[in-house]
Amino acid sequence: MPNVTKKVSNSNEDPMELRRGPWTLEEDSMLIHYIACNGEGRWNLLAKCAGLKRTGKSCRLRWLNYLKPDIKRGNLTPQEQLLILELHSKWGNRWSKIAQHLPGRTDNEIKNYWRTRVQKQARQLNIESNSKRFLEAVRCFWMPRLLQKMEQTSSSPDSTSNSSLTTMNSQSSAPPPSHNPIASSLVSPSTLIHNISYPTENSSCITSPSVHSSDSLKISEQPQVPQHPAAPFYAFGTTVYNHQNPTDCYFVDTSYNMESFNLDPISAMGTYDENTLLDCQMADGDWISDSMADSLWNMNGM
DNA sequence: AACGGGCACAACCGCGTGCTG
DNA sequence: GCAGCACGCGGTTGTGCCCGT
Structure with a gap:
């Protein structure tokens, strides 16, 4: 179960619960679906619009390092x-x-x-x-x-x-x-x-x-x-x-x-x-x- | 079977840079 | 010029798995 933290440091952002730690399958599919429909970029906005309680940074990292379709899995040749x-x-x-x-x-x-x-x-x-x-x-x-x-x-x-x-x-x-x-x-x-x-x-x-x-x-x-x-x-x-x-x-x-x-x-x-x-x-x-x-x-x- | 250490990997954090208004 | 924001990068940490004892 990912940690939950309060983000209050950013003055122009309402305090909201942000999830941390490992991503769930549901979160993955939400991110994949949103990017498939709307494309990537604008990660903070993307995180909000996709309904993900994650930072834009976290979404970007998850997409680039794990979910992106052309990512090669498995050991290095x-x-x-x-x-x-x-x-x-x-x-x-x-x-x-x-x-x-x-x-x-x-x-x-x-x-x-x-x-x-x-x-x-x-x-x-x-x-x-x-x-x-x-x-x-x-x-x-x-x-x-x-x-x-x-x-x-x-x-x-x-x-x-x-x-x-x-x-x-x-x-x-x-x-x-x-x-x-x-x-x-x-x-x-x-x-x-x-x-x-x-x-x-x-x-x-x-x-x-x-x-x-x-x-x-x-x-x-x-x-x-x-x-x-x-x-x-x-x-x-x-x-x-x-x-x-x-x-x-x-x-x-x-x-x-x-x-x-x-x-x-x-x-x-x-x-x-x-x-x-x-x-x-x-x-x-x-x-x-x-x-x-x-x-x-x-x-x-x- | 239980435990502990090591390992691999996903995720987070801090900082720098570039862009825009 | 400056502030705010978005993004990218490199370092670090957390966690689950595997294997030996």
Whole structure:
């Protein structure tokens, strides 16, 4: 039963009982019905007109974070997690900005994910979650792990089997991903760690991992995909282009249904940056201990 | 079965910003 | 310029569920 509080602070508003706490089904349906008929916005007025004993703020939050039809339910996919890690490394705690690039996900959801999962890992490793060390750990170990999950999922003949990813998505109503060419071209996890490079910070697009196969792709043969520097995102998503800031482009998973993607695996391999690859390898050797690597590598349930 | 701790997530709160009269 | 309002954002809290003991 939600709390009831008196709101008397606002002088131009009659004292009225305002409900707080969890929303009831009845309240939800009232809000949905009102917005369906009248649209959203003017939240304080909306709350009154809809007969809801809630603040406009509360109504807005409930609609945006829960009731809106295009909200995705269920656990974050590895692709989404990868994107969150990347975007957070670029923008920090700009949750709404990050959420803009994960269709159907809310800033609240992403914030919760970061606090409960990512920061937990940082605590366990005794690293500040906003430190450079943690960022490097994420890039060198966590992201490859997510890529491996993407690979496992896509290459599994029965994606509903008991893989870790299936467990992660068990509550999702979305269909499981099907085969994708880039994931199946990935190598074993241990090799993968050293075959992932990261563009530098001043890249025009976000710093996303680029995957290459060292024995099959020479630099000179590298296909030019200037608008698609991020192999995983190229493989799984579509380009997001910010018209207000044309340099602000990247890739995003726009659908759980991977059958919609039929991309050339060669052109999906992205760019090769020898220096950043070296940096990653050096970081590996410099400070990330074997136990830490194991810890990060074995991060299940992420 | 009961209990307690941890976790995930929904919801709230405070503050900043932009718009309008 | 200023006050009031609406809205958005990020941090924090509350609560229900799960799992181990």
